[in-house]
Amino acid sequence: MLSADEAADLIEAIATRQDRAAFASLFRHFAPRVKAFIMRGGADAEAAQEVAQEALIMVWRKAASFDRTRASAATWLYTIARNKRIDHLRRNNRPAIDTEDWLTVFAPEDADADKSVLAGQTYTRVKELLGGLSADQLVVIEKAFFEDKTHTVIAEELKLPLGTVKSRIRLALGRLRDALEKDEP
């Protein structure tokens, strides 16, 4: 296993000295997990593996943009993998959009207000929170993240009124906020 701090150290080692051993450790830990995550959405093994490898290569390229005071390694990797998945889906019919630029949305350009929201130590709370969500809430959250479906599509699939799905999402987000803000200054 790899703790949040260890993973952050490894990314920083890539940023400061292009440390290939650090990359190998990150790859061994995260690549199979990203692949499994992508496959949950119905992608075949080959496509999921491609996305996982591309995501880890992006970790190498963008390591200097990682800021451990703003996000845990897993969170950062999630945003990269998500964008690679979008890239991959679009590339099937279209030239790729440079979605990697979205990563900089969360770059410290706006260092004003909200550093520290999700530094590594609060990350364990998110994991606890997942266990604390009701089954009703969890199914909506998982469908969104795994199957990249909008709340409108989720409501149709679950044969639920849109308002019911929205209130489940808001309840889940409320719990997320409560769980995380315990740690905030």
Next chain:
Amino acid sequence: MSRHPAPEELLLDYAAGALPAGPSLAVALHVALDPQSRRTVDRLNALGGALIEREPVPQVDSGLDDAALDRVLARLGEVPVEARPAPGARRHKAFDWAPAPLVPHLRPGMDWRRVLGQFDEIRLDLPGDFHRVSLLRLEAGRGLPEHKHAGYEYTVVLQGGYTDATGNYGVGDFAVGPGSVRHEPIADPGEPCIAMIVVEQPIVLTGPWGRWLNPLVSRGLI
């Protein structure tokens, strides 16, 4: 502080990567300008991180063994570790009001086009998306013609502000127009109001052919 944040369920759609390119860009611009929504998206991304971290790793061959690692390591020689971008480096020279996520979509030579003698427009082309995505610029006191849409409409204010029957919207504010509601936005006093507007195509055909025909229907519109 934003008085009109994007709805939370839309932020979830965005963080999960489920939105088409046009709506996703609208939310990205809002998130770039609105610290509260940015916090919500940060939290949602952390949830995504937790879901990845929670994945059980197969004990048998995952396809990502040492041989796969070696192949990836061999590719890293051609992949530079990029320097951290300097703060503010991503501002566009001519369009200095454009938040970072918009900059890659602003192509050289792009410029405002006068429409109906009332407002200026730049149409953005987002490959693979059938939404109509426009930047609109309104001089103070000027309005858009009263209009309605068959589908939904997302608006995010990038400069100045506007007022319509539903309220007053400033920089960073996000409006979801239930398409069937008529509204007549008027730009507030001061610098021109610039907003990005994403509209589901005004005429939405249903049934098995609608999905294929809608992009064609849209070509005939202003």
